[in-house]
Every structure is written in C-alpha cells, then in structure tokens.
Amino acid sequence: MSDNNGGLSGAYFLDGDHACAEGAIAAGCNFVAGYPITPSTEVVERLASRFPDTGGTFIQMEDEIASSIAIQGAVWAGAKAMTVSSGPGISLMMEHLGLAAMTEVPCVFVNVQRGGPSTGLPTLPGQADMMQARWGSHGDYEIIALSPNSPQECLDLVIHAFNLSEQFRVPVLFMMDESVGHMTERVVIPRPGEVQLTPRRYTKLPPGEYQPYKPGDDLVPEFAKAGEGYRFHITGLTHDEKGYPVMSADCQGQLITRLVDKIKRNADKIALYHEDGIEGADVVVISYGITSRISTRAIRLARAQGVRVGHLRLVVVWPFPEDHVRRLAKRIDAFVVPEINMGQVVLEVERCAAGRCEVVSVPHPGGTVHNPQTITDAILEAAR
Amino acid sequence: MSDTMSDTMSEAVSEAASDAVDKPVGDEGAIENPVERFLRTERMPHIWCPGCGIGTTVNCFARAIEKCGVDLDKLCIVSGIGCTGRVAGYLNLDSFHTTHGRAIPFATGLKLANPELKVVVYSGDGDLVAIGGNHFIHAARRNVDVTVFCVNNFNYAMTGGQVGPTTPLDAVGTTSPHGVCERPFNLPFLAKSCGAGYVARWTTYHVRQVTKAMVEAINKKGFSFVEIITPCPTLYERRNRLGSGLDRMRWFKENSVISDGSDTRYADIGFQEKIICGKFVDVDRPSFLEMTEAKMIDVTSKRRWQEISRRQRRPIGDEAAKD
Numbered sequence: 133m134s135d136n137n138g139g140l141s142g143a144y145f146l147d148g149d150h151a152c153a154e155g156a157i158a159a160g161c162n163f164v165a166g167y168p169i170t171p172s173t174e175v176v177e178r179l180a181s182r183f184p185d186t187g188g189t190f191i192q193m194e195d196e197i198a199s200s201i202a203i204q205g206a207v208w209a210g211a212k213a214m215t216v217s218s219g220p221g222i223s224l225m226m227e228h229l230g231l232a233a234m235t236e237v238p239c240v241f242v243n244v245q246r247g248g249p250s251t252g253l254p255t256l257p258g259q260a261d262m263m264q265a266r267w268g269s270h271g272d273y274e275i276i277a278l279s280p281n282s283p284q285e286c287l288d289l290v291i292h293a294f295n296l297s298e299q300f301r302v303p304v305l306f307m308m309d310e311s312v313g314h315m316t317e318r319v320v321i322p323r324p325g326e327v328q329l330t331p332r333r334y335t336k337l338p339p340g341e342y343q344p345y346k347p348g349d350d351l352v353p354e355f356a357k358a359g360e361g362y363r364f365h366i367t368g369l370t371h372d373e374k375g376y377p378v379m380s381a382d383c384q385g386q387l388i389t390r391l392v393d394k395i396k397r398n399a400d401k402i403a404l405y406h407e408d409g410i411e412g413a414d415v416v417v418i419s420y421g422i423t424s425r426i427s428t429r430a431i432r433l434a435r436a437q438g439v440r441v442g443h444l445r446l447v448v449v450w451p452f453p454e455d456h457v458r459r460l461a462k463r464i465d466a467f468v469v470p471e472i473n474m475g476q477v478v479l480e481v482e483r484c485a486a487g488r489c490e491v492v493s494v495p496h497p498g499g500t501v502h503n504p505q506t507i508t509d510a511i512l513e514a515a516r
Numbered sequence: 517m518s519d520t521m522s523d524t525m526s527e528a529v530s531e532a533a534s535d536a537v538d539k540p541v542g543d544e545g546a547i548e549n550p551v552e553r554f555l556r557t558e559r560m561p562h563i564w565c566p567g568c569g570i571g572t573t574v575n576c577f578a579r580a581i582e583k584c585g586v587d588l589d590k591l592c593i594v595s596g597i598g599c600t601g602r603v604a605g606y607l608n609l610d611s612f613h614t615t616h617g618r619a620i621p622f623a624t625g626l627k628l629a630n631p632e633l634k635v636v637v638y639s640g641d642g643d644l645v646a647i648g649g650n651h652f653i654h655a656a657r658r659n660v661d662v663t664v665f666c667v668n669n670f671n672y673a674m675t676g677g678q679v680g681p682t683t684p685l686d687a688v689g690t691t692s693p694h695g696v697c698e699r700p701f702n703l704p705f706l707a708k709s710c711g712a713g714y715v716a717r718w719t720t721y722h723v724r725q726v727t728k729a730m731v732e733a734i735n736k737k738g739f740s741f742v743e744i745i746t747p748c749p750t751l752y753e754r755r756n757r758l759g760s761g762l763d764r765m766r767w768f769k770e771n772s773v774i775s776d777g778s779d780t781r782y783a784d785i786g787f788q789e790k791i792i793c794g795k796f797v798d799v800d801r802p803s804f805l806e807m808t809e810a811k812m813i814d815v816t817s818k819r820r821w822q823e824i825s826r827r828q829r830r831p832i833g834d835e836a837a838k839d
Contacts, residue, residue: 206626357630376556
C-alpha cells in the first residue's frame with residue numbers, strides 16, 4: 133500500500149538492497165548521492181526511482197569521493213542523507229568518513245561488502261571491511277557500525293542507523309554484504325506512524341549565542357543548519373567550540389578526547405546484540421551479518437552432539453561490546469569467531485578475552501559463506 | 517590596454533584616501549572599513565603574506581555581496597584546502613572549509629538540499645582543477661547552480677611553492693626546479709567547453725572588474741566561473757625572480773589584454789606572456805535545478821495520473837474489500 137507521500141507499507145518480497153532503500157525512506161532520508169558499484173547499485177537504483185514520490189533528491193555523482201561529501205553538504209542544508217557503495221568505492225570515501233567524524237555530521241554510509249582487496253570479487257560476498265569501517269580514515273575517531281543479517285534487518289536497522297547518527301552526531305556505517313544485499317525474503321515495511329525516529333538536535337539558541345561545537349552533557353553539540361542566520365564556520369581542521377581552527381595540542385586534546393568519549397561513554401546505550409543459549413555455555417560463537425545465520429545452523433549441529441554452545445550475535449559491531457565479552461570470557465572455555473575475512477573482529481575478541489579463555493578464529497577469504505560444518509568442527513574442537 | 521583600465525587602481529586608491537582625510541583617526545572616531553561587517557574580524561590577522569592577492573579578492577567579494585542583493589543569511593561559502601581555502605573562515609557567512617579538492621561536490625549537496633541557498637565556492641587553482649578537476653568539469657557539465665571563484669597564483673603556495681596545474685610552461689617551482697615541462701590548463705577554455713554559463717578572468721589589479729564579475733556570477737543561474745590571477749610574492753614570484761607583489765601588480769597592469777567575448781581557445785597563459793582578461797561567456801542555459809525540477813514534476817504527475825486512472829478502473833466495492 134502507498135500513502136500520499138510515496139511511503140510504502142505492508143509485506144513485500146524484497147532483496148536486502150531494495151529493503152535498505154525502503155528503510156532509508158522510512159527513516160526520512162531525503163538526500164542520497166551515489167555512484168554505481170556492484171553489489172550495492174540496486175539501493176541507489178530504487179531510490180532514484182522512488183524519490184520523486186517521496187520528495188527526496190538523488191544525484192549520481194562523478195565518483196564516490198564526490199558522493200561522500202555531497203551528502204555532508206546536504207546535511208548542513210538540513211537533509212537526512214546517505215551514501216551507498218562497496219569495496220573500492222568505500223576505500224575512496226574514507227577521507228570523508230573522517231570529515232564527517234571531525235565535523236560531526238549525522239549521516240549513513242552503506243557498505244554492501246564484497247570480496248577484496250582491490251577489485252576482488254564484485255558479485256560475491258565478503259566481510260573483510262570490518263576493520264576498515266573502524267579505522268579506515270586517518271587520525272583518531274569513533275564511529276558506529278551495524279551489521280544486518282536479513283533483508284528485513286536491512287530495512288529495520290538502516291532506520292536505527294539514521295537514529296544513532298542523529299543522537300550522537302556521528303557517521304554510521306551500515307555493513308551489509310553481497311549475500312544479504314541480494315537475498316530475497318519477506319520484508320514488512322512499517323506504516324509511517326509506526327517508525328520511531330530520532331529528530332536532529334537543532335539548537336534553540338539565537339545566532340550570536342550559539343556555538344557550533346559547544347558540547348551538551350552527553351558531549352554531543354547542538355546542530356544549526358545553513359541559511360538560518362547563524363553564520364557558523366565548519367572546518368576539518370582541529371577547531372574550538374566556536375568552530376574556528378586552533379593549531380594547538382590543547383585544542384586537539386579537548387576535541388579528539390570528546391569525539392572519542394561521546395561514543396565510548398555511551399557504548400552501553402549503543403550496544404545491540406542477540407544472545408542464544410549463553411547461560412551455562414562452555415563455548416560461545418561470536419558472529420555478525422550473514423555469518424550469524426550460518427552460525428545458527430553450526431550451533432544446532434554442535435548442540436546435537438551434546439556441546440553446550442551459546443551464540444552472541446553482534447548487531448552493532450562498533451563500538452565493540454568490550455565489557456560484555458570480558459564478562460563472558462571469565463566464565464566460558466572458548467570463543468569461536470567465524471567471519472568472512474582472515475580474522476578481523478576476532479582480534480577484538482582476543483583483546484577482551486585477554487587470555488582468560490581460548491579464542492578460535494574461523495577465517496574465510498570470501499567469495500561464499502562458510503560451510504556450517506567448518507564452524508561446527510571449530511566448536512567441537514574448542515569444546516574438547 | 518585601455519585608458520580606463522590603467523586608471524582603475526589609482527581611482528580606487530584615491531577614493532579610499534579622500535575618505536580617510538575627511539574623518540579623524542583614532543579609537544574613538546576610527547573609520548569603519550566598508551567591508552568589515554562582512555569579515556570575522558576576531559579572526560584577524562589573517563594568514564596571508566604581504567603582497568599576496570587573496571586578500572584583494574576577498575575585499576572585492578565583500579563589495580560584491582553588498583551589491584549583488586543576495587540575503588546574506590542565505591549565502592554560503594565553501595572552500596577547499598590551501599591558502600585560498602582559508603577564505604571561508606574569514607567571512608562572516610555560513611562557511612565551510614572542506615577537504616582538498618572537494619568544495620564543489622560539497623557545494624552541490626548543499627545547494628540541492630536547499631535550493632534557497634546561494635552557494636559560492638572560493639578556492640585555489642590546485643584545489644579546484646588538479647585534485648578537484650573531475651568535480652569541476654562535472655559541475656560545469658551539469659550546470660549545477662554553484663558559483664566558483666578560482667584564485668590562480670600559479671602554484672601550490674600553502675605547501676611551499678610546488679608546480680600546479682596552472683603553472684606556466686618553463687616556470688620554476690620546488691617540484692619543477694628545472695622548469696615546468698607540462699602544459700597548464702587554460703581555465704576559461706576548460707570551463708566554457710564543459711558548459712559553464714558564465715566565464716570571466718581578471719587579475720587582482722582589476723579590482724572593479726573583479727567585483728563586477730563576482731556580482732554577475734553570483735546572480736547567474738547555473739554554473740558560473742571567475743578566475744582571478746593573483747600574485748604570490750613569497751613563492752612564485754620569488755622563485756621565478758619576478759619581483760615583489762607591487763612589481764607584479766605593475767606587470768599585470770602593463771600586460772593584461774582586455775578582450776571581452778574573445779575566443780577562450782586563445783586564452784592560454786604563457787610564462788611572462790600577455791594575460792587575456794575579460795568576460796568570455798555569459799549565456800543562459802537551463803540549470804541543473806531547473807532541469808531536475810521539470811523532470812520531477814513530469815514524473816510525479818504521470819504517476820499520480822496513473823494512480824487515479826487505476827482507481828477509476830477498479831470495480832465498485834473493491835475499495836472496501838482492500839481494507
């Protein structure tokens with residue numbers, strides 16, 4: 133069913149890319165800039181087709197560098213904005229991920245991950261951009277990254293991604309992968325009234341009193357948009373609360389500490405994971421994205437053989453739920469960490485486990501998903 | 517060289533001087549500089565060197581925005597990185613100092629998300645046409661509603677005087693110590709061939725013409741472009757033994773050839789050769805916003821009509837059955 137504003141609602145048979153596009157529309161996204169790249173192109177194709185009905189603007193820019201900064205210009209003009217890409221395109225966007233973190237621009241970067249490095253496997257899945265998502269731009273900063281495992285989650289979680297970006301004024305990375313992007317399942321699109329949206333934190337202060345980077349109690353500054361008489365200055369240089377550049381260690385210390393702390397101190401609020409059979413488990417599988425669905429079968433196979441194995445499925449991967457993994461490490465024998473890369477998030481698990489339990493990586497170079505038996509074997513080995 | 521041109525600077529100077537003698541100087545009765553209200557004076561002194569022309573262009577810009585009739589609350593300025601990239605920070609407007617080369621795509625997003633804004637990109641030659649060259653040509657091709665001012669000082673000044681995309685053949689830079697052996701861009705020709713609706717070039721000697729061109733460019737719909745040739749006495753002039761900033765202004769005065777409407781193909785700038793100045797292009801083409809708006813109205817009305825006719829075709833009673 134469609135409403136007068138072009139919003140759809142009801143049950144549809146959609147792939148993850150199309151569901152992501154509908155999720156963005158449901159989140160109120162009204163500006164998308166992108167550049168064609170497999171396997172993410174369907175997201176922007178659907179938005180290009182749908183935006184005339186919803187009043188949004190889509191522009192296909194000349195490259196991903198342009199796309200990733202055009203959305204930031206749009207945010208300063210008051211839009212809710214997103215860009216979409218994959219592998220090589222995401223690599224090109226990394227400088228502007230840093231700009232968004234530095235200038236605190238709420239926006240969403242969708243990465244439909246494929247096999248890499250370089251051109252790699254454009255049409256096949258990978259999860260090897262997880263550390264790039266966390267550390268890909270230069271300098272110290274924090275971001276939030278979510279990892280959906282179904283078309284329905286591509287819709288639901290991209291709305292959540294927009295909400296988190298508004299709450300913390302931070303770029304949020306939406307880490308899909310080719311399998312989820314091209315998997316077709318039943319997707320329920322909520323009615324507009326059923327969607328919880330976090331509004332942008334516009335300042336109520338008048339021009340003259342407003343300072344663009346004066347933080348609130350939660351360390352997040354209030355937002356003002358261009359054209360409203362605030363006459364603010366925004367720079368990617370290290371800046372003070374007025375937004376003016378200051379080249380000093382003091383100013384750098386204050387700014388970078390705040391940018392990091394506004395996420396770290398709120399990590400508990402941001403954390404989102406699903407647990408299954410953690411109580412009394414000897415082994416816990418930590419997974420995310422498409423690999424969490426493969427792990428579900430692997431865990432069932434292992435349980436059939438009498439192993440007490442739990443599942444911790446990360447929905448928010450960054451910030452990493454450090455405290456939770458530390459607590460678990462004290463009472464279990466082993467973590468098993470399958471992922472479609474040569475071992476990335478497992479490094480975080482090892483760091484948090486800190487030798488208190490065994491950590492088993494189940495790497496996969498990409499191109500397909502794990503064979504569940506591989507993960508089951510790792511669980512059985514760890515439980516022995 | 518026309519007579520009116522040779523008088524331009526001296527006119528401006530004498531006008532300022534006559535203002536000055538009328539009023540007492542001192543804290544109490546200090547003369548208010550006419551451009552001060554457009555500047556973030558708390559950020560002065562600025563970073564530019566003595567003799568640099570960027571400040572001259574800012575002075576022209578302040579006068580231009582006073583004259584152009586645009587609501588200053590709606591005027592946004594976007595800069596990239598480099599000496600000219602610092603302009604945004606000194607202007608009392610909504611201002612954005614973005615990444616190297618990417619001011620134009622940022623400005624594109626800003627403008628498309630709120631067409632009420634007037635968006636000016638103010639940056640240097642290296643920023644706009646080397647690292648940002650791809651964005652420059654595509655913005656001109658789209659005729660996106662953005663005004664671009666390019667301050668061309670023939671080198672990368674912020675980083676110490678390296679060769680750039682506009683450095684004339686045979687000139688010396690720190691990364692071309694034996695002289696440049698690649699042809700520079702002819703920016704008016706580049707902008708025109710990509711579809712810019714307004715293209716002009718002046719030097720910082722031509723302060724009135726620069727101001728006038730800025731006013732015209734700001735009020736032009738679609739992509740408008742003004743190149744301003746500027747001295748860089750600290751680096752380009754010093755390394756090439758071209759004298760001081762003042763010597764350079766004299767050189768601009770004596771070697772500029774005003775040729776409005778002339779063929780941009782012949783507007784190349786050779787090392788210490790004549791500089792062709794003037795307004796080269798001023799044509800009306802449908803802008804990106806006009807084109808997209810027309811298309812969207814077309815698409816949505818077609819879809820609404822399809823929806824209405826679909827409902828009308830539906831048998832009576834189906835509407836109730838649907839719910």
